[in-house]
Amino acid sequence: MSQINKTSLALGMLLVLVALTVSGCGDKNSQSNFDAQSGAHPVGWVPTGHPLAAQANILSCTGCHGNDFTGGISKVACTLCHLGNQFAVHPLQWGQYAYALHGSFVVQNGTASCANVSCHGGNLEGATGPSCTSCHMGGPTSFHPLPWNADITLHGGFVGQNGTAACRNVVCHGANLEGVFLSGPSCNACHNFP
Ligand code: HEC
Ligand code: HEC
Ligand code: HEC
Ligand code: HEC
Incomplete structure (x- = not known):
């Protein structure tokens, strides 16, 4: 200027x-x-x-x-910086379901508006908002490790090796693996864990 x-x-x-x-x-x-x-x-x-x-x-x-x-x-x-309006950093229609609705936004629009140094960090490493990979196991845009996208049964071996800590996220499969509304299913939708 x-x-x-x-x-x-x-x-x-x-x-x-x-x-x-x-x-x-x-x-x-x-x-x-x-x-x-x-x-x-x-x-x-x-x-x-x-x-x-x-x-x-x-x-x-x-x-x-x-x-x-x-x-x-x-x-x-x-x-x-705000995707909603002067009061809201996220699009208004996400309401309290940002965890479930952000995925389709990113699929449609890419990550440019998330990768703000004040928001999720210039490289999506986190800033005021969390790092994408604090939940996502396969990089910013894949919640599961990438190979699972071709073969979901690979999760069995992963859990055998690493346990269920990464699944027990309150917005993924739930703290007790009971499933989360609009997100991951309960493990017992398919298994019969005690
Ligand atoms: C007297 C004029 C003035 C007032 C009043 C004012 N701003 Fe600003 N604001 C500016 C200018 C000029 C800039 C660009 C320079 C800068 O970044 O500080 C700016 C930048 C900003 C930025 C971006 C800062 C950054 O680091 O990128 C934010 C956020 C902001 N203002 C919020 C607000 C809010 C919220 C209010 C009311 C509570 C407010 N401003 C009141 C003049 C003003
Ligand atoms: C340079 C980027 C930037 C600009 C420009 C900006 N904001 Fe923000 N704003 C943020 C970030 C980042 C947060 C989230 C802070 C946090 O979660 O700790 C935020 C949060 C807020 C919040 C709280 C919203 C919520 O959901 O909790 C309000 C209110 C707000 N900003 C008002 C304004 C207003 C009014 C302006 C314009 C005058 C403005 N902001 C411009 C980056 C910005
Ligand atoms: C707090 C945990 C959490 C954070 C942080 C997070 N996500 Fe997600 N993300 C999820 C969950 C849970 C889903 C799956 C929701 C569903 O089942 O529809 C998801 C889904 C997605 C999807 C859709 C993937 C697909 O295969 O359909 C994309 C893309 C995505 N997120 C991008 C991002 C980006 C980019 C960031 C960082 C700016 C981010 N996410 C941060 C939890 C998170
Ligand atoms: C949609 C159905 C489905 C869901 C939901 C599901 N699984 Fe599985 N899981 C399977 C299938 C099918 C196999 C067998 C894969 C094979 O044959 O190698 C399997 C295998 C496993 C295995 C290997 C041992 C075994 O019992 O065969 C573990 C451990 C496991 N899953 C854990 C989990 C956990 C933890 C969750 C929840 C976070 C979960 N699964 C959710 C379908 C599911």
Whole structure:
């Protein structure tokens, strides 16, 4: 960004701050949330600071990020990182079933929007969100080890060698291998384990 643009951006920010203060709708919070001098939010704003500030007073963001949160004079849209809206990092329709519904999203759209340094990490190694392979055994896009995709009966030998720790995930086959709604079946759908 050229020096002139930087200066006019900083001036714009200053004007917004002044306007908010004069109109009385700026609170101490929104001003300490942004340093007009450096033209940046404080350290730690992503990930920890901004969710709290937004939940406390979402209107304190609109002056710079726009009434519709598409960027405004800051040119940073909330949806640059959020897949839902200004309140939701994941698509709204996932609701409380992110564990079950993210798979088809990734199959359709790929992993580009997950691989955000603030979200699941630039290489999907985890950041504020977990690493994909904390659940997935076959790399980010395969929940089972890859060879199983051709022959699922290979799971028997794996369990014989490694036990069931990797299956006992609350969103995979359940902590007691009893199965999970919209996800992995109970082992006893096929077996007769005690
Ligand atoms: C005075 C103007 C101003 C206000 C008020 C403001 N922002 Fe910003 N925001 C900016 C600018 C400019 C940037 C780009 C520079 C930067 O990253 O700090 C930015 C960037 C951000 C980023 C991205 C930071 C990063 O590291 O990539 C987030 C998240 C954010 N703002 C959230 C919010 C939230 C939430 C609020 C309300 C609680 C808010 N902002 C209020 C001007 C503002
Ligand atoms: C640079 C990336 C980035 C931008 C831009 C951004 N956010 Fe966020 N936001 C995050 C991340 C990462 C989290 C998750 C933090 C966590 O889980 O600890 C988050 C979480 C939130 C949450 C909590 C949501 C939840 O489901 O718990 C709110 C509210 C929020 N952001 C508001 C905003 C608003 C308002 C803006 C735009 C003004 C914005 N964010 C822009 C990265 C961003
Ligand atoms: C908390 C555990 C967990 C994490 C973390 C996780 N997943 Fe998943 N993933 C699952 C489960 C459980 C399923 C299977 C849901 C079902 O049966 O439909 C799944 C399914 C998928 C599928 C569909 C696979 C197929 O063969 O149909 C893809 C693709 C996928 N996830 C990608 C990802 C990516 C990319 C990440 C990281 C950004 C990730 N997952 C993180 C638990 C997780
Ligand atoms: C859809 C049916 C099905 C489900 C669900 C299933 N298995 Fe299996 N499992 C099989 C079949 C079929 C075999 C036999 C493979 C062969 O003939 O080599 C097998 C074999 C095994 C074996 C080898 C010993 C044996 O009894 O033959 C173990 C251990 C095992 N499964 C554990 C599990 C665990 C743990 C789960 C749950 C996380 C599970 N299975 C879920 C069908 C299933």
